[in-house]
Amino acid sequence: MTFNLPVVLGHRGARAVKAENTIEAFRYACQSGVKWVELDAMLSKDGIVMVFHDETLDRMTGQTGRLDEMTMEELQKFSVDSIEKIPTLAEVLDVLNGFQASVNIEIKPSRAGLARKTAREIWQVVCEKGFNNPDRLIFSSFAWDALEETAALAPEIRRGVLVEKKSGDWRAAAKKVKAYSINYNADLLTPELIGEIKNGGYHLMAYTVNDVRKARYLRKAGVESFFCDNPVAMTKALG
Numbered sequence: 156m157t158f159n160l161p162v163v164l165g166h167r168g169a170r171a172v173k174a175e176n177t178i179e180a181f182r183y184a185c186q187s188g189v190k191w192v193e194l195d196a197m198l199s200k201d202g203i204v205m206v207f208h209d210e211t212l213d214r215m216t217g218q219t220g221r222l223d224e225m226t227m228e229e230l231q232k233f234s235v236d237s238i239e240k241i242p243t244l245a246e247v248l249d250v251l252n253g254f255q256a257s258v259n260i261e262i263k264p265s266r267a268g269l270a271r272k273t274a275r276e277i278w279q280v281v282c283e284k285g286f287n288n289p290d291r292l293i294f295s296s297f298a299w300d301a302l303e304e305t306a307a308l309a310p311e312i313r314r315g316v317l318v319e320k321k322s323g324d325w326r327a328a329a330k331k332v333k334a335y336s337i338n339y340n341a342d343l344l345t346p347e348l349i350g351e352i353k354n355g356g357y358h359l360m361a362y363t364v365n366d367v368r369k370a371r372y373l374r375k376a377g378v379e380s381f382f383c384d385n386p387v388a389m390t391k392a393l394g
């Protein structure tokens with residue numbers, strides 16, 4: 156396998172089709188031919204890496220409370236969208252291994268101060284599952300110190316600096332962590348920014364793009380990869 160980042164990555168698996176960040180979503184994406192998926196990784200109370208997007212449980216499970224206030228065992232009693240349990244990163248990587256699929260792990264510390272620990276725990280699982288392979292793995296994060304940690308632990312694994320409205324100076328962060336990519340909120344991208352990022356030598360990734368016309372426009376303007384909720388349909392549409 157060689158490193159080959161596609162135009163379309165499956166966002167949280169394929170969240171327009173299957174419940175986000177679930178085993179079913181990743182299995183569906185892989186069975187449908189998606190080669191790269193994105194997932195969100197966060198620590199439970201007992202330090203297990205769970206695949207989950209929100210700090211709180213209500214939106215996806217209907218429960219109250221925070222993910223980081225419960226142990227893995229407690230969390231796995233709940234169901235996501237009334238169907239599935241919250242998977243661990245280890246469980247998801249097993250599925251991806253079965254399909255030889257690749258992954259963008261978004262490191263999501265549940266609290267400020269947990270960025271480096273979250274990165275370290277994720278790296279341990281990645282190594283246990285044989286995903287410590289620069290051809291199959293990218294790290295990204297809005298918590299840029301998490302990326303600093305992965306740069307120290309595993310400089311060979313590419314890093315993407317995630318940028319949103321409230322982000323600080325991504326330019327300095329990208330330099331500091333020797334970023335491979337800038338992963339920008341698609342709604343905030345302008346032709347000037349796209350030009351600057353490309354001139355900086357970065358791979359430009361945009362989230363989350365579900366509108367085909369928008370993807371075509373951004374692609375023409377220089378965006379190279381998109382996080383999409385329906386990666387199968389978007390891949391087909393973009394040709």
Ligand code: G3P
Binds near residue numbers: 362363
């Ligand atoms: O990694 C791209 C995208 O997932 C970042 O935003 O909130 O969907 O995790 P979010």
Ligand code: MG
Binds near residue numbers: 194261
């Ligand atoms: Mg994400």
